Amino acid sequence: MAISEYPSKLSLPQSNPGVVTVLDYLIIKFPYVDAQIWRxxxxxxxxxxxxxxxIHAHTPFETQQRxxxxxxxxxxxxxxFQDTIVFQDEHLLVAYKPHFLxxxxxxxFVNECLQTRLRRRTGLDSLQALHRLDRVTAGLVIFSINPNTRHPYHELFKTRQVHKTYQAIANVSNSDNLVGQEWEVKNRIVPSEPRFRMQVVEGNANSHSVIRCVQQSAQQALFELTPVTGRTHQLxxxxxxxxxxxxxxxxxxxxxxxSTxxxxxxxxxxxxxIQFIDPITQQVRHFRCQDRLALLED
Incomplete structure (x- = not known):
């Protein structure tokens, strides 16, 4: 049994959904966790x-409490796979996250995650991720070190003032000449079934990316992707x-x-x-990881 070293937190909703106790709410909120586990x-x-x-089994539900x-x-x-620290100062820590972490x-996963690994290594228990990557995606993640300066960095991501660049590889036809071409993709992304999977539907666009091909072999192409919005699984x-x-x-x-x-x-x-203007120092921050994706050789 693995038990998390650090607590997860949940904000109770503004209105009571019809429960009496906190336990009642947790049972509704997490249907895949047996009620006895919460007890x-x-x-x-x-x-x-x-x-x-x-909080005990009979503790009354209280709105907007954590x-x-x-x-x-x-x-x-x-x-x-090993993660690495790319940059650290008194406000921020930038780390490279490997695939699958x-x-x-x-x-x-409760302890085997990038945030917990970095907290252990640095001794900074207040370290908190400012954004997310899918577990299966590798690359740069930015963490806040100082809770007193965390809010301005959260606002950067919230107001889309952070410029991110991704790389991706896809199989292509050898008859396609894609290098140098660019595509602007806008569409509407909503949850599908199961809900962890998303889908594109008709309607007003809520997602926007710019994608261009930078390299190509006989079987594959390397693309540079710039997300303008940040929908789940957008790229x-x-x-x-x-x-x-x-x-x-x-x-x-x-x-x-x-499967495993x-x-x-x-x-x-x-x-x-990842690039942005630091709201504390007003300096341009530009971080680039050394890892790169490689095409199959022709």
Whole structure:
């Protein structure tokens, strides 16, 4: 049994959804977690309010309060790839995340994630990710170190003042001459079934990416992707829209059966660069990871 070293937090909604206790709400909120598991966590003192006061099975529901709990999983997988710190100052830490490593706890991962790894290594328990990458995507992730300066950095991402550049590889026809071409993709992305998978539907566009081809071999092409918006799985869906789904994508265009990770075939998507004007120092920040995606040789 793996137990998270750091609590997860949940904000209770502004209006009561028709429950009496916090336990009732947690059972509704997390339908795949057995009610008895929540009772056991509460008995063991692993569920509490923001001030540390323990929450028990009969604790009344309170709107807009934060609940903290410690996630548990059986047989947590260990990801055999190393993350690296690219930059660190008093406000920010920038790290390279390898494929298959989650940014924060989720699913079957509680301690084996980038945020927990970095907290252990640096001793900075206040370290918090400012944005996310899919677990199967590699690349740069920015963390806030100082809670007192965290809000301005959150605002950068919220107001789309962070410029990101990705790389992706897709299989292409050798009859296509794609190098130098550029595509602007705008469409509407909404949840599908199952809800962790997204889909493109008719309607007003809520996603926008600029994609261009920078290199090509007989079988594959390397693309540079610039997301203007940040919808879930946006780049993966936009590559599919163009007819070139990203190599080794297990979600798109077809959802593959659930299976263990194949470390030999990672999703060929890399968060390569990130640039913004630092709201604290007013300096231009430009970070680039050394890792790169490589085409199959002709």
């Amino acid at each position: 056991q966590r509460m008995t063991a003192g692993k569920v509490h309010w923001h001030d540390g006061t323990l 609940v903290y709990y410690y996630r548990e999983v059986d047989n947590e997988p260990q990801i055999p 989650a940014v924060t706890p989720g699913g079957q 993966r869906l936009h590559m599919q829209t163009l007819g070139w789904p990203i190599l080794h994508d297990k979600y798109y265009p077809v959802l593959e059966p659930l 990770d194949n470390y030999a075939t990672p999703l060929q998507l890399l968060a390569k660069e």
